[in-house]
Structure formats: structure tokens, C-alpha cells
Amino acid sequence: MNNFEFKNPTKIIFGKHTIEKLEREIPKDAKVLMLYGGGSIKKNGIYNQVKTALSKHDLIEFGGIPANPEYAVLMDALKIIKEQNITYLLAVGGGSVIDGTKFLSSAALFEGDTPWDILTKNIRTEKGMPFGTVLTLPATGSEMNSGAVITREETKEKLAMGGPGLFPEFSILDPQVITSIPERQLANGITDAFTHVLEQYMTYPIGAQLQDRFAESIMQTLIEVAPKVLQDPTDYQAASNFMWSCTMALNGLIQKGVPTDWAVHAMGHELTALFGIDHARTLAVIAPSHYKYNFEAKKEKLAQYAERVWNITEGSTNDKAYAAIEKTEAFFNQLGIDTKLSDYTNAYQGTAEIISKRFTERGWTGLGEHQSLSPDKVEKIVKMAY
């Protein structure tokens, strides 16, 4: 096990009818900006629940944050924060709204030339404007971590940011919210969370037995509840385990003391930036090719995953490892998630070269847990995913 430090101060408020607890969590004298996305919260009743809970607070709102939170839109919100002397942010949405709110939390107190620097110069946010979240879509884990990914349409870029100042003060997780989420987004959420676990687990054995078992626990739970969630989102047991699994998949716990990969995300982000493919689907496109290309380096963990998560006990290490990749791809397919780039676009030719070139230009010469995935290898993996 590697040395590690772990601190996660976010307060989780989990369960039925918890949105009403908002009033207690935000200081009475705060000037609050409520941020949300395309307006689905107005249809499913969450908007009204939030407004009712905060009826005694000084609250204004900003809607329209798109999936893949867009820099230009967030700059409009930042203007309001400054003009209106906002002191507290409330994200009501999924990972995109929460990530956008994290950017605003950082940008609101940023003293450099332009907030774009936070993203391009890897500036770590030690202190941001305080914020909380009401999660409406389980998937990214952003509700209990301090990272965010921001998109800039102008340059077709998707860049990460973070820092200890960007943990939500609280996050409200009411599993009942999933009843109004379209099946497509539920499938995305399951795939996203599952891949988060894989990125922190599918590397090489380092003797972190407890972390391995926790990661396997999350994957087993997601596999168990996935068909139930898709078939009947009102199944509260399935919904609550799905929601808590998504949070635990990326709140920092399972990555402590172990090597992590994250190359699937690096490649996947480019597919979203280039083609607008849903984030989770890009991960499902890249992951199988990535594991096949890096088979030798990852086969011990692949075989352990085969045994413990998929109950594949027959055959050699290689057999089990390969079967586990097949099982993973089949799992995504069963959720209705296509796993080839050509399923999403006819214009896929040349994509591998473009991504490889971008990574070279950014100096990303060694991705993955061994820092060994050079841009030419990335090119091969993306081609395998056509």
C-alpha cells in the first residue's frame, strides 16, 4: 500500500424528503445564487422543493448550465455573482451543474488575470466561495469530491481543475430524484460510476487489500442494481444503492494508497469535445480497447476482477482477464450503451491522430498508472475503439 492523505469534509444528507433540510444548511444571512441546468428541475418538482425550503433566504437564480459545463455560460454567471455580491452558491443538478459551480466557487475569489488560467495553468484552489449541492442525477461523484471538468466550446477543450477548497459544504442526496431521469441518463450514470471505479482499480496489485475489496463492492452493487434501476426507477432500494455507489465511487476513498490510471477519461474527454458524445459513453467506447491494449500490464488485476466481481473462476489468468473485459463490454451493452466510436459517428476516421496530436501538444507524454502511455500508444488505443 502506498502512503496517502485523506480528508473529505463534505456533509452528506441522504434519503427520502431530505431537500427540505436545505434551510438549515445555508447561513441565514447568505446571499445565495442557485445554479441549475436546462430546466428539467422545473418539470420534476425539485425546483419548487428547493424554492420552498429556501423561502426565507435571499436567493437569486441562474439556469441554463449545459451538459459539459461551458466556460462562456459560466462567465455570465460569474458576472452576476460579482454584480449581486453573492456569498453562497447552491448547485441543483447533476455533475455538470456541480462542476460548473465549483469553477464559479474558485473563480469568484480568483485574483489572477483571467479565470481561464485556473484551468490552463493547473491552479489548485485552496479556498473557494462556500457552496452546497442538491444532486439530481447520480453519476459523477462531484457531490462529494473537490474536482471539476470544464468545457470551452471556442477551443473544443475539456480541462480539469480542483483543490481542497472545492469540497461542497453539504450535498443532499434524495434517491427519489431518479424517478424522473430518462433511461438514457440513468444508463450513463451507471456507466460513469462503474468506470470511475475501474480507473482507480484496474492497474496492478499493490497489496491494498481493503481498497481492492471496497472497489469490488461498488462494482458488484452497481451490477446488481443496474437492471432494476433501468426497469423501475421507483424501486427505492435499487435507487438508493445506485446513488450511494456513485458517490462512493469518486469521493477519494478507494483511490487512497493505490496507483490510478485515468487514461480512459483522458481519451474519452476528447471524444466528447470532438463529437459531443455523452461523457459516460465515451468511457464505454475507450475502456475495452484500453484494457486489451494494456493487457500484459493489467492482467493480474483483470483476473482478480474476473474472479471476485464476475465470478469467473475457470481458466488461466489470461483467460479470466480476457473474459472480464468481455463481461465489462457486455455489461455496458446491456445498459444500452454502444461501445464503438463508429456507433456514434461516421466521421471517426482521423480521430486517433487528432487526439494523439493534442496530447503531444499539451505535453501529455505518459498517461496511465505507469506514466507509459505515449501519444503514439493513445493513437493505437483510439483506433482499436473505432
Added chain:
Amino acid sequence: MNNFEFKNPTKIIFGKHTIEKLEREIPKDAKVLMLYGGGSIKKNGIYNQVKTALSKHDLIEFGGIPANPEYAVLMDALKIIKEQNITYLLAVGGGSVIDGTKFLSSAALFEGDTPWDILTKNIRTEKGMPFGTVLTLPATGSEMNSGAVITREETKEKLAMGGPGLFPEFSILDPQVITSIPERQLANGITDAFTHVLEQYMTYPIGAQLQDRFAESIMQTLIEVAPKVLQDPTDYQAASNFMWSCTMALNGLIQKGVPTDWAVHAMGHELTALFGIDHARTLAVIAPSHYKYNFEAKKEKLAQYAERVWNITEGSTNDKAYAAIEKTEAFFNQLGIDTKLSDYTNAYQGTAEIISKRFTERGWTGLGEHQSLSPDKVEKIVKMAY
């Protein structure tokens, strides 16, 4: 899954050679009281490591906190805290020293008549004096939670306290510390942590699939590493998994959203108070009888535990459940832990009646996850453990 709230702000600093990071964690202008136990830290080098790391801090010390932290001794420490205007506490020890430090953190800022009230009047500590810990004995999980148990010899009582103000600001966990721990205490630590998991798991199914799997993960890991830890405490992989498992067993995570029992601890504490038996050993004495007496109420979870943790797949639910109790008792025995009260004292006759009477006097009329264990049932369980 039940509704829950979860917040745990303790910063964990885990790994080899981490004690030197102490300097960074305690404010430079703090007046620090370092608290420790019987002096074993002077023999194993930890005392010197702490003193070196804090050589630039204003530091005084208080040693001699006994196993089962004693109220009278802690009152001596409290006097020093007040006389010397201490502003920061540092516990260097195992659960007893850390629990004692939590009591002092609360008592130092307590404004009532006597700090004894904190224990007898169940006063929740919202804010305590800030403190950190250097863990020298993995077992209780006190390094990452906000609870403590304090003993008063004068009245032969052992009482619990806690509150959100009693999380350590940081805890340093260097698994190398276990190399100097006597085998007896290592066995106690494994038993203590294992029983902590059982208390939060061995109740009835409530559809908390992820929490169940996390609990099972900790127990599986403890079972795997236990013989290695006892045979060779310099086995770093075993030591690090042991240490992290003990912390995760009682940092609040696995109890969220599920019913919990804690009747084993309630009964066990009395055996320590009456006979001075090591805390962990009292749990191993009570647990098998408790699970046999409450077999019908717990058999579904016992059978799940049998299958997933002990790989017992043959037989009926009753068969598997019963076999799991036997396996648990055998596990404790293999660690060198006796599981009958008569193994520890010849004066056991009448113990059940004394404990039953005490519970009646305290108004503890319904222990366990169903609040159904009345003092007369407690009497029967303790008798079964003779």
C-alpha cells in the same frame, strides 16, 4: 436503506515515516499538551519521533493514561490544561489515550458544574479543544471518529460520550508502529475491529447492499491479514491493511443507513468494569452467546455473512447461520482469545444478575437493533457466556 447524515472531517495521514509530518499539522503558535499512556512509546522510539517533529513547538506532556482511560487521572490532566493555558491536545497512543484526550477536549471547554456530567447526562460536545492523534495501536477506530468511552474506578462505571466537536483534526497512522506491539494487544486489536463491524452489520437485512459489502470487505481483510500480523508484525502489507481496516471499521461509514446493535459492547463494558478483562476479549466472550440467543432475529444476516465472508455455501439458512457463529468463535480462538467468561475469572457466578440490575437501574430497558433486549434477556445472554 434508512435515511442518514454523514460527515467526517478528520484528515488521515497514512503510511511509512509519517510522524515527521506532525510539525505541519499543529499551529505554530499553539501551546500543546502531549498525552500518552504507560510509557511504551519511550521504548519503541515513537516518543522521540514526536518530540523531534515538534521541537519548534511549545510542548508539555502528560503520561500515564491507563487502558480504559480513568476519570481521576484525566482530571489531573485537566488541571494542567487549565493552569498552563493549553490550546492544543496531541494524543500519542491507542484508543484509551485518544478517548481520554477526547474527554479532555470536551472538558477543557465545558461550562457546567462538573465534567462528570458530560458522561452521566449524555451531553453532546458541539465544540472541543482542537486535537490530533498519533495512533500507536490499531483497534478502536477512535482516531477517525467522534466518540469515546471513559472509566471511573470509584464507581466501577464505563460510560460513553461524543459529538461533532470531537473528531480529531488529524490522525497519523504509520503501520510500522505495530512491530513493537505485544502479540496479545495485536490479537485484541483484530478482535475489537472485527466486532465493531459485526455490531453494525449483524442485525437484519434493510437493502443497504453497498454498506453490507463494505462491512464484509473489512471482515474479509481482517481474516486474511490476522495470522500474518500475529506471525510477523514487520509484514508491511499485512500491517497496513490491518491498520486501515481498524479505522474504517468505526469511522461512521458502514453504519450509515443501516440498523446497528451495540448490545455486545454494552455487556462487554460491564465485564471490563467488573473484572478488568481487556475490552476486546469481553466482546469475544459476549458475541457468540448474543448471536445464539438472538438467532431468529439475526439469522438472515448471519447466513449472508456465512456465505460471503466464510464461504459457507452448503445447508439451510439456519445451518449456515449457525456455522457462521461457530466460525467467528473459532477465529477469535485462533487469535489466542478465549471466549468464555470462566476462562478469565473463577468469580463469574452472579455476574449476569449484577449486569442485569445495572442496566435496569440505568433505565437501559431495550438494547439492540430492535430495542428489544430487556435486562432479563441480557441476564440470559451473559449466563450463556459463562
